[in-house]
Amino acid sequence: xxxxxNRFLTSSVFWRGVISIVVFIVLWELGARSKQWMAPEFFAPxxxxxxxxxxxxxxxxxxxxxxxxxxxxxxxxxxxxxxxxWTSWYKSFFRVMGGFIAAMIVGIPFGLALAVSRAAYGxxxxxxxxxxxxxxxxxxxxSIIFWPTQELSITFVTFLGAFYTIVINVxxxxxxxxxxYFQAAQSxxxxxxxxxxxxxxxxxxxxxxxxxxVGMGITWEVVVAAEMISGGGSQAAGTGGGLGFFIWNSxxxxxxxxxxxxxxxxxxxxYFSSELLRTLGKYVTPWLRVR
Amino acid sequence: xxxxxHARTGAAADPVKRAVDAGEIVVSxxxxxxxxxxxxxxVVRDCSFTIERGKLTVMIGPSGCGKSTMxxxxxxxxxxxxxxxxxxxxxxxxxxxxxxxxxxxxALFPWMTTYDNILYGPRARGEVTRETLDLAxxxxxxxxxxxxxxxxxxxxxxxxxRRAELARAMINHPRVMILDEPFRGLDAMxxxxxxxxxxxxxxxxxxxxxxxxTDIDEAVYLADRLLIMSNIPTQVRAVVDVDLPxxxxxxxxxxxxxxxxxxxxxxxxxxxxxxxxxxxxxxxxADFVEAYLKxxxxx
Numbered sequence: 001x002x003x004x005x006n007r008f009l010t011s012s013v014f015w016r017g018v019i020s021i022v023v024f025i026v027l028w029e030l031g032a033r034s035k036q037w038m039a040p041e042f043f044a045p046x047x048x049x050x051x052x053x054x055x056x057x058x059x060x061x062x063x064x065x066x067x068x069x070x071x072x073x074x075x076x077x078x079x080x081x082x083x084x085x086w087t088s089w090y091k092s093f094f095r096v097m098g099g100f101i102a103a104m105i106v107g108i109p110f111g112l113a114l115a116v117s118r119a120a121y122g123x124x125x126x127x128x129x130x131x132x133x134x135x136x137x138x139x140x141x142x143s144i145i146f147w148p149t150q151e152l153s154i155t156f157v158t159f160l161g162a163f164y165t166i167v168i169n170v171x172x173x174x175x176x177x178x179x180x181y182f183q184a185a186q187s188x189x190x191x192x193x194x195x196x197x198x199x200x201x202x203x204x205x206x207x208x209x210x211x212x213x214v215g216m217g218i219t220w221e222v223v224v225a226a227e228m229i230s231g232g233g234s235q236a237a238g239t240g241g242g243l244g245f246f247i248w249n250s251x252x253x254x255x256x257x258x259x260x261x262x263x264x265x266x267x268x269x270x271y272f273s274s275e276l277l278r279t280l281g282k283y284v285t286p287w288l289r290v291r
Numbered sequence: 292x293x294x295x296x297h298a299r300t301g302a303a304a305d306p307v308k309r310a311v312d313a314g315e316i317v318v319s320x321x322x323x324x325x326x327x328x329x330x331x332x333x334v335v336r337d338c339s340f341t342i343e344r345g346k347l348t349v350m351i352g353p354s355g356c357g358k359s360t361m362x363x364x365x366x367x368x369x370x371x372x373x374x375x376x377x378x379x380x381x382x383x384x385x386x387x388x389x390x391x392x393x394x395x396x397x398a399l400f401p402w403m404t405t406y407d408n409i410l411y412g413p414r415a416r417g418e419v420t421r422e423t424l425d426l427a428x429x430x431x432x433x434x435x436x437x438x439x440x441x442x443x444x445x446x447x448x449x450x451x452x453r454r455a456e457l458a459r460a461m462i463n464h465p466r467v468m469i470l471d472e473p474f475r476g477l478d479a480m481x482x483x484x485x486x487x488x489x490x491x492x493x494x495x496x497x498x499x500x501x502x503x504x505t506d507i508d509e510a511v512y513l514a515d516r517l518l519i520m521s522n523i524p525t526q527v528r529a530v531v532d533v534d535l536p537x538x539x540x541x542x543x544x545x546x547x548x549x550x551x552x553x554x555x556x557x558x559x560x561x562x563x564x565x566x567x568x569x570x571x572x573x574x575x576x577a578d579f580v581e582a583y584l585k586x587x588x589x590x
Contacts, residue, residue, distance in 0.1 A: 188463055
C-alpha cells in the first residue's frame with residue numbers, strides 16, 4: 001500500500017467522512033422503522049401531536065414513509081438479477097453519452113468559432129442567447145413531436161442540457177486567453193492556423209473540461225426527467241426505459257424500495273461519469289496537474 | 292539527457308554568437324492616441340529616439356507613462372497615429388521574429404514544456420532542422436535548464452521562467468530584443484541574479500536590446516544608454532550615456548562613484564518630471580474650471 005493511501009486512510013478527513021455516512025444510514029434505518037418503535041403507549045401524546053398536525057399518527061413524518069436502507073438493499077439484491085434493471089442503466093447511459101458526445105462535437109467547434117470569428121459571433125450568438133434561457137425540459141414535448149423516435153427525442157433533450165454549458169465555457173475560455181500569448185506567437189511567426197492549433201486550442205482546453213463536467217451533471221438531471229415525462233418505452237415488455245423511467249415505474253407500481261434503488265443508481269451513474277471526465281481532463285491538460 | 296555536449300564556448304563554436312545580427316530601430320516623430328475624437332487620449336506625442344545597434348538601451352519613466360504603448364509600437368502590435376518606426380531603415384508594420392518581446396511576468400505557454408516553448412518559433416515557421424534542434428540543446432544548456440526540459444512553466448521558479456523565455460526568444464535570432472519590465476515580480480535576490488545573468492548574456496552577444504523598467508538601480512546597472520521619459524503623453528526627456536565599464540559587477544552599483552553620479556542625475560530628472568506632471572495636472576484642472584465658467588456664463 002502506498003504511503004499516500006495509508007495517510008489518507010488514517011486521516012481525520014477520511015474518518016469524518018465514514019462516520020458521517022454511517023450515522024446517516026443508521027438514522028435513516030431508525031426513522032424508517034419508526035412504526036415499530038413508536039408502538040408502545042409511551043409515545044401516545046407524541047402521536048396525538050402528529051395527528052393534530054395532520055400527519056399520519058403511526059410513524060415519524062417524512063422519513064417514516066421512506067423504505068429502510070436494509071429493505072432497499074434487499075430490493076436491490078432482487079433487482080440485480082433482473083434484466084430490466086440493467087437495461088435501464090444501459091439505456092440511460094446510452095442517452096446521456098449520445099447527447100453529451102453530440103453536445104461536445106457540436107458545442108466545442110461552435111464555441112471556438114464564436115470566439116475566433118467576429119462574423120460568426122455576430123450571426124449566431126444572438127439566436128443562441130435567445131434560446132439558451134429555455135430550460136431543456138421545456139423542450140420535451142416539442143422534441144417528442146419533431147423527432148421520429150422517442151430515443152432521439154430524449155437524446156436531443158440531453159444534448160441541449162450539455163450544449164449551452166459547453167458552448168458558454170468554450171467561448172469564455174477562448175476569450176480569456178492572455179493577449180500576450182497571441183502577441184508572442186505572432187511575433188515568432190505563427191500563422192493564424194498555427195495560433196489556433198497551438199495557442200487557442202490548448203488555452204481553451206481547461207475551460208472545455210470544466211464546461212463538460214458541468215454539462216455532464218446537467219445531462220443526468222435532464223435524462224431522468226425526460227424519461228419520466230416521455231415514458232421511455234415499456235419495461236413490461238422487457239425492454240427497460242432508462243433509470244428515470246425505472247423510478248417512475250416503481251412509483252406507479254408502488255414499489256417504494258425500488259424508487260430508492262433507482263435514485264441511488266443514478267447517483268452512482270453520475271459519479272462515474274464525472275470521474276471519467278475528471279480522468280480524461282487530467283490526461284489532456286497535464287500542465288494543470290503538476291503544480 | 293544524453294547529448295548535451297556544449298561545453299564549447301568559443302566564438303566560432305557558439306551557434307548563437309555566429310547568428311547575432313544586431314539591428315537598429317529609429318523612432319521618429321511618433322504619436323499615438325486612442326479613442327474617437329472627443330474621448331481621444333494622446334499617450335505618446337512626437338516622440339523620437341534611436342535604439343542603437345548592438346547597445347543596451349534602457350527606457351525609464353514613471354509608472355503609467357506610456358512605456359508599454361511604446362513597446363507595442365516597436366513590436367508592431369499597433370501602428371503609430373503619426374510618425375514612423377523603422378528597423379534598419381525598413382518601416383515596422385507588423386509583429387515579426389526580428390523584434391521579439393519579453394513581457395512583464397512570463398508569457399511562456401503554460402501548456403508546453405520548456406523544450407516545446409523554446410522550439411515554438413522554429414516550429415511556427417517550419418524551420419525545424421538538425422541545426423535548430425542543436426541550437427535548442429545549446430540554449431537549454433546556456434540557460435541551465437537541461438534538467439527542466441520536460442517541465443511545464445508552472446513547475447519552474449520565477450528566475451527559471453525568465454531564463455526559459457530568454458532562450459525562447461534567442462532561438463529566433465531577433466535583431467532587437469525588447470524587454471518589458473521582465474524582472475518585475477521577482478524577489479529581490481532572484482532579481483539581482485537575473486540582472487547579472489542578463490548582463491552577462493548581453494556582454495557575450497552584444498545584441499541590440501531595448502529594456503523598459505521603472506527601477507533606477509536596474510536601469511543604471513544594465514544600460515549603455517538611458518532614455519528618461521516624461522509622463523503621458525510620452526516623450527524622451529533626457530538621454531544619459533552610462534559609461535560604466537563592462538563586465539559590470541553588482542557591487543559597482545554601490546561602490547562606483549560614477550554609477551552613483553549617473554543615478555543622482557537620472558533621479559533628479561525623474562523628480563523634475565514628476566513635479567512638472569503634477570503642475571500640469573493642476574493646469575488641466577484650471578482649464579476645466581475656465582471652460583466650465585464660460586459655459587455657465589453663456590447659459
